[in-house]
Amino acid sequence: MAVETLLLAALAALTAATALAGLVVALDRVLPARFVRERHDLALAALGVIPLVFLLALRAAPTPTAADEPAVAAAPPLYLPVGRAGPVEGAPIHHDTPAVVRPGAGPANTGARLQHALLLIWLTGAGVMALRLIRDLVALHRMRSAARPVSCPATLRLSAAVPLAISEAATTPLLAGYRQPQILLPAGFPLDHAARPVLEHEIAHARRGDAWTVLALRVLQAGFWWVLPLLPLMTVLERNRETLCDREAARITGQPRDLALALLDAAARRTPHASLALAAAPSRSSLAQRVDRLTATSDLNRKDSPMRLALLLPALSATALVLTPQLGEARAMEGRDTRPSPLRDLDDSYDLDGRLYQAARRGQASRVSELLVEGANPDVRYQGDGTALIAAVRSGDRTTIETLLNAGADPDLGVNGDGNPMIAAAARGRDDVVQLLLASGADVDAAQSGDGNGLIAAALHGRGGTVDLLLAAGANPDAYVLGDETPMVNAAQQGHLDVIERLAAAGADLSLTVLAHSRDGQEIYRSPLSEARRTGQRHVVAWLEARGAEHREPAR
Structure with missing residues (x-):
């Protein structure tokens, strides 16, 4: 690949970065303060588009062909004067040197030297940045x-x-x-009530995968260290990322003021830390803004708008195509996959189906009926939110649930991590909804990774009446879901002895030992007895031992 092609692609990336940084910074200043996620996603999308523009510019570069080569004129014949000695008088003597020399072929070509010098500076800087990244990774590991x-x-x-x-x-x-993140605490850090919002802030980082984002941005910065507009984009991204985690921590704990006080304390003793670690401690410039937003309760409860990353990235990618028009229509269409995705993002779904979900979540039965008549699909699955029927069960409005079931909503349809309707009803002890789902043909043992099944959820939350109802409907008392274990294991962990007695009466194996995974990803085995011992449920341990229960881990 020619040096000139690389530098032209780099120029395209710099141009795109300048334009996008100007747009993002301008919107960051004019958007209302509550539009935190919009600022974050816009900055992240812009950062993702910059290397895309570079790659598109490389692909768009024309490949030289023979027809593109400059013509080399033949050297004119050199004739000896008549009468001088020569091979044959008047015969031409062909010169070895072409009469026309290609531009840049000479060693003194200033443009070529400058191009190579710029490439050398680029690669040297990238090497230095890569070494710094490796150094920081090693420091983080230590x-x-x-x-x-x-x-x-x-x-x-x-x-x-x-x-x-x-x-x-x-x-x-x-x-x-990264793969198994942990929260590092300073010596003497009190794990009391006031620590909860700070820890939830870091958990929000882990849940969002922010460590991977920071690493990816460091790699981007190493390759494009000379693209100075990256810096304001990263500043906007970091500030709003921390605010989002503040908001999530305050929402979960209901302690925004405690978190604000913790930020003030952390800022007062802020010192440099591993650059790849994510700390709740604010920079001096963002401290006031983060504290103000934490104390503004209206912002904490605000719903996110539809302007999310999944919409912004395609829009900015289209901008990248405009910035590299050489691609043409054929390349813009290359590799497009028009197949519908089995899962959707609710934040991007403000169509009929998305409105149906929101109405079901609010328990608005009449609105749900209207949307179903208009053609909304009740069986759309939303990653991180579930289905409209799951949302209706969570809302607790029986009329909304019946409306969806009568419209043909699948009573077993679920989403990993969000459960299914039966799990949602059993966890809440809504026996009337459980009966309604069973009457609609729901599978009493339907499982969903990350949430178990209905009986597991009921056992976990100590819903004795729901356990009886499910067992009477034929639920398997020894049902096993990898990652969620069995009803008996969950009841033992929580100390629900009444649930254990119900399961035992239904024939559950008191010594059933199943494969599980520890927090660090190691394979372990769990049984009701091992979990009761681990969680300190002495009354459950005594009850199990009195009936001969054992932990039967297989020989390794």
Whole structure:
């Protein structure tokens, strides 16, 4: 590939970055303060488009052909004067040197030298940035290795089980790691009620996969270190990413003021930390803004608008195509997949189906009926939200549930991580809804990864009446879902002895030992007895041992 082609593609990327950075910074200033996610997604989409423009410009570069080569004129014949000695008097002597020399072929060509010098500077800078990235990865690994694991008090009731560890190098809680992230705490950090919003902030980072985003941006910055407009884009992205995690932590805990106070304290003693770790501690420039937004309760409860990353990225990609018009229509259409996706993102769905979900979530039965008549599909699955029927079950409005079932909504349709209608009803102890689903043909044992099945959910939440109802409907008392284990294991973990007695009466195996996974991804085995012991449920342990229960882990 010619050096000139690389530099032209780099110029296209720089032009796109300048235009996009100007747009993002302008919108960051004029949009109302509550539009946090919009700012974040716009900046992230713009950063993703910059390397796309570079690659498109490379592909768009024409490949030289023989027809494109400049013509080389033949050297005119050189004749000896008549009468001089020569091979044959008057015969031409062909000169070895062409009469026309290609531009740039000479060693003194200034343009070619400049191009190679620019490429050398580019590669040198990229190498330095890559070494810094490797150094930071090593520092992050050492920081995690030196940290001492610490158990999380059950009273904190965190929304996700992210490992905690004490690090002497940390001055504020921060998230470190990729496949198995952990929260590093400074020495002496109190794990009390006030710590919960700070830890939930870091859990929000883990749930969003922000560590991977930061790593990807460091790789982008290493390759395009000379594209200065990347810096304001990253600033906008980082500020709004932290605000989003603040908002999520405040929403989960209901303690926005505690988090604001923690930010003020962290800012007062903020020191440099591993650049690839994500810390709740704010920079001086963003502190006031984050505290203001935490104390503005209207912003915390605001619903996100439809302007999300899944809409912004295609729009900005189209902009990239405009910036590289050489591609033409054929290349713009190359590789397009028009097949519908089996899962959709609710934040992008403000069509009939999306409005149906929102109406079901609010328990608006009449509105649901209207949308169904207009042709809305009740069986659209939304990643992270479930289906309209699941939303209706969560809302608890029986009329909305009946309306959807009468319209043909699938009572077994679920989404991994969001459960299915039966799981949602059983977890809430809504026996009337469970009966309604069963009457509509729901599978009593229908399972969904991440949520188990109806009986597992009822056992986990101690819904004794629901357990009886499901068992009477034929539910398997020994049902096993990898990652969610069995009803008996879940009841033992939570100390629900009344549920255990009901399951045992239905024939559940008190010693059933099943494969599971630990927090660090290792294969382990769990049984009712092992889980009761692990969680300190002494009354359950005594009851199980009195009936001969065992932990039967297979020999390794």
